[in-house]
Amino acid sequence: MTGKVMVRGEHVARETLAKLLFTHGVRFKTDVTGQISLLVHGDLSGQGVTDMTFELSKKLLNVLNQDSHGHHVCVISSAGLTALMDGGEARCFHEHLVELARRSRQAT
Numbered sequence: 001m002t003g004k005v006m007v008r009g010e011h012v013a014r015e016t017l018a019k020l021l022f023t024h025g026v027r028f029k030t031d032v033t034g035q036i037s038l039l040v041h042g043d044l045s046g047q048g049v050t051d052m053t054f055e056l057s058k059k060l061l062n063v064l065n066q067d068s069h070g071h072h073v074c075v076i077s078s079a080g081l082t083a084l085m086d087g088g089e090a091r092c093f094h095e096h097l098v099e100l101a102r103r104s105r106q107a108t
């Protein structure tokens, strides 16, 4: 997880969230490695992310690094996490982030 992660619109402390997710069968890790399959980005807001310019955090950069190794790490928003916990679906922002990173590299 990175940024301010919310569940059902409320900010939840990392520790609480880790325990909560564990009851959903999720194993929580604090670093992005080859074992990670999902990153929750608390600062991504729903669908409006296209116009958003945010700094690529260290965790996001690690996600992109994994991508260059052919390992797809799904990146979802807080809303996506809530949806998953309710048995629904979440949008994956992975490709969007790869595109953002490519554009920011071109700009410098």
Ligand SMILES: [Zn+2]
Pocket: 072, 073, 074, 075, 092, 093, 094
């Ligand atoms: Zn994905």
